[in-house]
Amino acid sequence: SEAMLSAATDLNLESRVPDRVALWRLRQSNPLRKGQGGRKKLDIEEARSLVLITCYLAKQHQELIRRAVGLLEQMAENNREPHQAALLGDYIDAFCNTYQERMEEDEQISTDLLTNLALKLLVDLLFYSAPGGHRRLWLALIDRSTKF
Structure with missing residues (x-):
């Protein structure tokens, strides 16, 4: 705020x-x-x-976002899960917790869907x-x- x-x-x-x-x-x-x-x-x-x-x-x-997106690309190239990198893991956890705390859902949204949303929005933020x-x-x- x-x-x-x-x-x-x-x-x-x-x-x-x-x-x-x-x-x-x-x-x-x-x-x-x-x-x-x-x-x-x-x-x-x-x-x-x-x-x-x-x-x-x-x-x-922007610098932190750029670093996170670069790390995401490295993790994908190495066939590793994004949450295995501390920066991305912390971001994903914070995003998922905040989303579940503040947003209504008709049914419980899966962790995988939330993780994908978090990572998509991270990449979008780089462009924005x-x-x-x-x-x-x-x-x-x-x-x-x-x-x-």
Whole structure:
């Protein structure tokens, strides 16, 4: 939360994400997130702000993301499981725990599916941390929304 609020300030998005409560409300708009009522759909400017913040934070952590993706490639080349590398194992554990804690599922999602999702999103973050990443993420979200 602190990093997102700080990023909002750095990006001059305080009017969209002024405090923790506003950030919590934006997060609650996700229909897959656990929580009670009060959800509303994001407006375009709120969604745009979250995309800009996400890409800004990814760019700040680009070196770590790049290192993790490189390690993932090495593990695949050596036919080893990603969780056998400490950096990837810690990331996968944190992702899976956070996902299961915060997201609703009709049925329990398997660890393998969560691991695959975590690794896919890690690779995606590498692209979103690059110049023009916010545009890539925005287009991916629009593309995904037209499929539903």
